[in-house]
Amino acid sequence: MLETRLDTGRIRAARQVIDPVFLDSPLYCCEALEPELGCAVSIKLETANPIRSFKGRGTELVASQLAENGSQAVVCASAGNLGQALAWSGRGRGLDVTVVASRFATATKLDRIRALGAKLELVDGDHELARERAAAIASYDGIRLLEDSLDLETCEGAATIGLELVDTKPAFDAVLIALGGGALATGVGHVMKELAPDVEVICVQPLGAPALSRSWHERRVVTTATTNTIADGVAGRYPIPAVLDDLLLVADDAVLVQETSIITGMRMLLHHAGLVVEPSAALGIAAILEDRARFAGRHVATIICGSNVNPDTYHQWVS
Amino acid sequence: MLETRLDTGRIRAARQVIDPVFLDSPLYCCEALEPELGCAVSIKLETANPIRSFKGRGTELVASQLAENGSQAVVCASAGNLGQALAWSGRGRGLDVTVVASRFATATKLDRIRALGAKLELVDGDHELARERAAAIASYDGIRLLEDSLDLETCEGAATIGLELVDTKPAFDAVLIALGGGALATGVGHVMKELAPDVEVICVQPLGAPALSRSWHERRVVTTATTNTIADGVAGRYPIPAVLDDLLLVADDAVLVQETSIITGMRMLLHHAGLVVEPSAALGIAAILEDRARFAGRHVATIICGSNVNPDTYHQWVS
Numbered sequence: 001m002l003e004t005r006l007d008t009g010r011i012r013a014a015r016q017v018i019d020p021v022f023l024d025s026p027l028y029c030c031e032a033l034e035p036e037l038g039c040a041v042s043i044k045l046e047t048a049n050p051i052r053s054f055k056g057r058g059t060e061l062v063a064s065q066l067a068e069n070g071s072q073a074v075v076c077a078s079a080g081n082l083g084q085a086l087a088w089s090g091r092g093r094g095l096d097v098t099v100v101a102s103r104f105a106t107a108t109k110l111d112r113i114r115a116l117g118a119k120l121e122l123v124d125g126d127h128e129l130a131r132e133r134a135a136a137i138a139s140y141d142g143i144r145l146l147e148d149s150l151d152l153e154t155c156e157g158a159a160t161i162g163l164e165l166v167d168t169k170p171a172f173d174a175v176l177i178a179l180g181g182g183a184l185a186t187g188v189g190h191v192m193k194e195l196a197p198d199v200e201v202i203c204v205q206p207l208g209a210p211a212l213s214r215s216w217h218e219r220r221v222v223t224t225a226t227t228n229t230i231a232d233g234v235a236g237r238y239p240i241p242a243v244l245d246d247l248l249l250v251a252d253d254a255v256l257v258q259e260t261s262i263i264t265g266m267r268m269l270l271h272h273a274g275l276v277v278e279p280s281a282a283l284g285i286a287a288i289l290e291d292r293a294r295f296a297g298r299h300v301a302t303i304i305c306g307s308n309v310n311p312d313t314y315h316q317w318v319s
Numbered sequence: 320m321l322e323t324r325l326d327t328g329r330i331r332a333a334r335q336v337i338d339p340v341f342l343d344s345p346l347y348c349c350e351a352l353e354p355e356l357g358c359a360v361s362i363k364l365e366t367a368n369p370i371r372s373f374k375g376r377g378t379e380l381v382a383s384q385l386a387e388n389g390s391q392a393v394v395c396a397s398a399g400n401l402g403q404a405l406a407w408s409g410r411g412r413g414l415d416v417t418v419v420a421s422r423f424a425t426a427t428k429l430d431r432i433r434a435l436g437a438k439l440e441l442v443d444g445d446h447e448l449a450r451e452r453a454a455a456i457a458s459y460d461g462i463r464l465l466e467d468s469l470d471l472e473t474c475e476g477a478a479t480i481g482l483e484l485v486d487t488k489p490a491f492d493a494v495l496i497a498l499g500g501g502a503l504a505t506g507v508g509h510v511m512k513e514l515a516p517d518v519e520v521i522c523v524q525p526l527g528a529p530a531l532s533r534s535w536h537e538r539r540v541v542t543t544a545t546t547n548t549i550a551d552g553v554a555g556r557y558p559i560p561a562v563l564d565d566l567l568l569v570a571d572d573a574v575l576v577q578e579t580s581i582i583t584g585m586r587m588l589l590h591h592a593g594l595v596v597e598p599s600a601a602l603g604i605a606a607i608l609e610d611r612a613r614f615a616g617r618h619v620a621t622i623i624c625g626s627n628v629n630p631d632t633y634h635q636w637v638s
Contacts, residue, residue, distance in 0.1 A: 049345065274366060
């Protein structure tokens, strides 16, 4: 048994609570990517759902527990995807949802949070300031604070992707996971290490937001003063110690990639796979592009974790 | 019991034969489309699979039957998606696959057919000439000719989409189906009329390729001398009588849309849903755009039937 905070039995049970619209997402080999990448690439597509990211898996758990307990409100900080997910899951259960975000967050993400009926509060700073403000609101209002990656529901929700990956034939050799706060990596990583321990678990982060990757390499929390990346969904500066502890148990590697590789990855996914993805979702392809020798001839899976982009910005990236 | 050529029991049985990678495709409500369209739109996404279209459902049936019978070869005419599907399904079963296509077909579709190991033969004419040539090859070589929409497997494969649609809660009021040869429309339409008869079945064809729609309205086969549409996947001129007979039993309407509406639909699906679609897959949105009053306040489902586009051409359409 792995000594992470996660439990595979609880993760299996989570599947019974999550709205099926988020479960059993497509998983398929995209052969058109193979000639340029030099390896077989399977896509786990987490964008074909009402909120265009994997975050609904976790917020379904949180919102259903709150509704069961008779709670009426919840607040979270978000770069935009968790907020949409919590707004969606909360709306269906009559919860008042407040989302705190940076005023520099992706505009379409903020628009969707509002459209889903959540209260949106913007802070004049980055995601770490939004986290502080969300905690203050929770404390002042006496309501549940949902903390991405720290709160187990967010990890368990993401981990259900892992269950779907290990059920696959043919199995793959490595899984490439976008590394932000760590919920996706520790969740999926936990399941892989328990049920498919031969699969290499590789976390990928932008060079411009390397805090958790550096922490993993140094085996202690390393923070950064700033972030500088287009991958808004993974741009944190203050890793959570408990999440790092789990990541140390489940990740085989944590690699950093350049912005140009992320953009090339987005362009390749558009042209060869017909997929619109946000920068965080192209991190896996970027990692292959930066180390083709490592992956040559292997079969890798990559999780396409979100597709929420500003159309104009996206157009500039891929054209 | 509907007196079409299809049988719901056989359609249910088909699910056991089709590779699961093509089944249970995503179905979700895309709220971001609602403000501009004035109705709730659910997306049935048939592009998140190895060949980026729904055609694999039918070719899986054909190829498995051929393999069971000890057949070694099969030929089809294709605008590009059926050919990819048959190449994929045939390759997995050791079949020699020949695809006949127009030399004016979408280049990336032809590239993918070759990449999947099929023999590709191009004719210097349109899809109807490709159909003639495929029939001649089958006759000369004594091999199976797969005729899209005429051969029941293609309709039954498509019809499994209908089974997945009727399982949905909440149900919708109408389903918008791209109309080409008719396999998708008669397959899905048959299931809807048997299992969800209150759902309006609306077929959509481009004004530039109206043969089967006109045939439906006139209740007799109407051919056209030419086609003129970007929706290459549905550009036929000679409707098949047996398919028209089925369509008359299952379709509630057949509407024609303009090219500009198809392009607007593609652009809306990209900007509001993050989906790359080929023109045929935007026909449903085009139909809403051209008759907002008809759909106002209703819940419609539209089948996103394919996403195989030339990147450059696609870029010109949506920008």
